[in-house]
Amino acid sequence: MDSGAALNAFAGDSVTVALSGIDILNVHVGDILCDSNNLVPVTSRLKARIALFTPKVPLLAGQECVFHNQSYTESCLIKKLLSQINRNTGEIQKKNPRMLTKNTSGEIELTLQRPVCAELYSASRELGRFMLRDSGTTIAAGVITEILS
Template structure:
């Protein structure tokens, strides 16, 4: 997968810059952008101003792509193999660890979801359970609120679709931070993706 972080025009196509998180990519290959669920063709690969025929996981590269409209691509878009598309969702369940927060978190609490280069408005839709910090055992189901230091399972809903994977399957695309009024209030991992 390639995680996009910058866009620019280049000749007949446009350029996306990011990190290859897994696998490899080569010139001439068809790749799928998620979201918006459209394919494009890799016309060129550049690593440190050097043109390459292919690049692999861990490389920070620029790809020149053609065959899709630049307007449909946003920072945070993930490029993947069309045969194995990444999950795209607006709702997911996660295990979160709350930091030192001033206000208790309740159902409907507004947050900013941060992962890689994505910053997406979201809402904590459901408080599912409070967990024991070390064992993960459920201490309380359907809590009314969450406070500092708690470990919990919650359901989060984003305003727009985001590309996520389960943490157990793909750590890099399965972890995130939650922010509120300019402060990081929680770290979390995706435990279940609710497909759209």
């Protein structure tokens, strides 16, 4: 910490972390430090609830986009559109919709190109939120509801 060495830090503290026994080439943007007894899940498949903004084209199963979470980005594929959800009430309006259009919400299944650290929104608001982008435009915001193996 700014005042010197410390054994622990709390939210809001400004700290510099020194890692020993780890090659700096193995540390990447998006890597997460966590308690070894309570590891953050690593996955390449997840279910999420999203709120679609105003994409140029409707969201379809099989569409590729970019998954943004915290400081990392990863290519992803919309594997399935599971349901269309009423934005105000959260009730399912349609199961297995053919597409999601602008200003709608839904539940989807995503497949990421590489495994990433992810957490359920209910467990960690910071790690459980993400954005989907396509062609440099943010098309949706979402929260992770289930981590699939």
